[in-house]
Amino acid sequence: MKTNENAKKGLYIGAGVGLAAFAVAGLLPGSFIGGLIGLNIAGSIAGTPVSATLLPRLIVGASMVLGIMISGTIFVTSASLLGRLAGTLIDSAQFSRVARVGAVVKSR
Numbered sequence: 001m002k003t004n005e006n007a008k009k010g011l012y013i014g015a016g017v018g019l020a021a022f023a024v025a026g027l028l029p030g031s032f033i034g035g036l037i038g039l040n041i042a043g044s045i046a047g048t049p050v051s052a053t054l055l056p057r058l059i060v061g062a063s064m065v066l067g068i069m070i071s072g073t074i075f076v077t078s079a080s081l082l083g084r085l086a087g088t089l090i091d092s093a094q095f096s097r098v099a100r101v102g103a104v105v106k107s108r
Contacts (some may be wrong), residue, residue, distance in 0.1 A: 006094070007087035014074055014083020022075035025069060034067020035060055 038060035042050050050056045 004088070004091055007084055008091040010083040010085070010087025010090070011080055014055070014080040014086075017083070018076040019072075020078025021079060022072045026071040030068040030071030031064050032067075034064040034070075037067065038063030074083045 041048060041063065043057040045059070046053070046056050050060075080105035
């Protein structure tokens with residue numbers, strides 16, 4: 001009779017918290033790190049003083065978006081897993097309590 005309702009709620013709450021944490025603490029650093037990696041890639045392809053042509057701009061822009069996506073994935077996934085774990089622990093504690101009470105009632 002285990003329904004995992006608290007685990008589902010924990011997963012959704014964790015995803016929301018992870019999204020908020022990403023918006024506060026992950027968006028800007030992800031963009032900066034991705035841009036820096038993009039500048040290094042563009043510098044190795046087009047030359048060290050990166051010119052303002054189309055190819056280096058595309059490389060830097062794509063790497064910034066990729067950095068933001070990776071940062072968001074890490075924040076949301078880790079917070080969701082922590083929320084799911086907390087919900088599963090609550091579910092197991094409630095299930096064991098119900099099982100103990102049921103065993104006491106059956107034995108009387």
